[in-house]
């Protein structure tokens with residue numbers, strides 16, 4: 001099955017069980033101060049779950065664009081280095097708002113995976129909440145009893161509060177969850193170590209594919225739990241992981257979600273995926289980040305200097321830096337990958353097709369501007385690392401790291417990444433002290449530069465002229481330097 005067929009088959013399956021197919025919400029969130037990006041399928045239903053808005057349908061299903069690069073879920077550092085975490089990914093989900101509960105959620109998940117997709121059930125494991133005596137919570141025997149109809153006892157695993165009890169926040173809806181994991185190792189490996197011992201242990205071939213959350217409590221302000229009047233089913237399955245399973249691959253990047261993009265990256269860089277470990281990481285980073293950047297721009301989030309915009313800018317710069325260092329791309333190149341992404345995903349996500357001209361233009365501009373500073377910055381960092389090494393040290397001065405940030409646009413994580421690859425580290429504390437000093441300087445610069453407009457009477461410290469935001473001060477300063 002192709003990725004597009006798999007996505008369709010999921011929502012059609014749940015449609016056949018009475019679910020309304022709803023579109024993915026935007027990945028960029030503009031109206032929620034607690035969250036910059038959609039990080040799970042349930043985000044768009046938050047108000048329904050909290051009872052602030054009625055549900056259009058008590059049963060819904062979709063494929064939701066998610067981004068996990070900040071806050072509670074941040075997988076950025078893993079991306080490219082492992083084979084199953086992405087920055088942007090699709091989460092397939094089905095919901096019940098006060099309608100069906102554990103029995104149907106488990107039975108339908110099983111029916112879809114085993115009867116519809118024909119996944120070998122001997123490779124599947126389910127986890128259930130083991131209970132929490134201090135809170136008076138018992139093991140989720142109800143969920144276990146439904147799993148027992150399908151799975152032998154040694155494929156049902158107790159899980160702790162961290163993995164198997166979901167909470168929306170400090171207060172609000174919560175409840176136990178059951179995850180489905182799959183063992184993709186070769187038979188001889190399975191004979192040596194049973195899959196159950198590797199569940200939730202970061203093994204790239206024994207991975208979580210689906211999380212079924214059973215919201216049945218409400219946590220009150222005093223932290224006690226009360227039963228939720230309308231119980232909620234909230235499930236999330238990693239689409240790219242499911243594609244890997246269905247296409248017999250051991251890495252999400254080997255599926256048709258990523259291979260067409262990786263192929264173009266290889267053609268443009270004169271290399272082939274699978275031949276050089278470092279290039280492979282770079283190709284995975286570029287393929288992954290391309291999606292994130294393109295979809296963010298399509299959803300209205302341009303790269304920028306603050307908040308969500310800065311997150312996107314940093315992701316773009318991370319990709320450019322990998323492409324520059326490992327794929328020999330010294331000129332803007334990410335934007336050349338856009339056509340293949342649109343070709344692969346534009347049908348399912350029309351916003352991509354509709355915005356492709358803007359996306360391409362923004363990407364190229366961002367790439368050009370970062371590449372200009374990258375060249376100079378890399379040379380500077382090489383020199384700093386050599387000097388540090390010559391002095392018998394392995395930690396580079398935070399002042400130098402700050403110069404790289406301030407003058408060359410290197411975010412700290414980028415400098416750290418390059419240092420780490422060279423067996424070195426950055427003195428973060430000094431970096432942050434310098435950052436603080438810079439903010440003070442920017443404030444003073446604003447006062448000086450607008451001095452003509454300021455009317456300061458004796459004893460009055462209030463600033464009355466033009467006021468610059470920190471961001472604008474930074475730009476003023478930056479323009480002066482360059």
Ligand code: ATP
Nearest residue numbers: 068075084085086089208209210211236237238241
């Ligand atoms: P993991 O333990 O593998 O990091 P998770 O427990 O953080 O996953 P959930 O929050 O339960 O993930 O999300 C539901 C599903 O979404 C997971 O079962 C997984 O299949 C998928 N998923 C989670 N994070 C990612 C990611 N960064 N990239 C791709 N798929 C993901």
Ligand code: MG
Nearest residue numbers: 073074075085
């Ligand atoms: Mg995770």
Ligand code: MG
Nearest residue numbers: 163179200208
């Ligand atoms: Mg998990």
Ligand code: MG
Nearest residue numbers: 179208210211
């Ligand atoms: Mg999970």
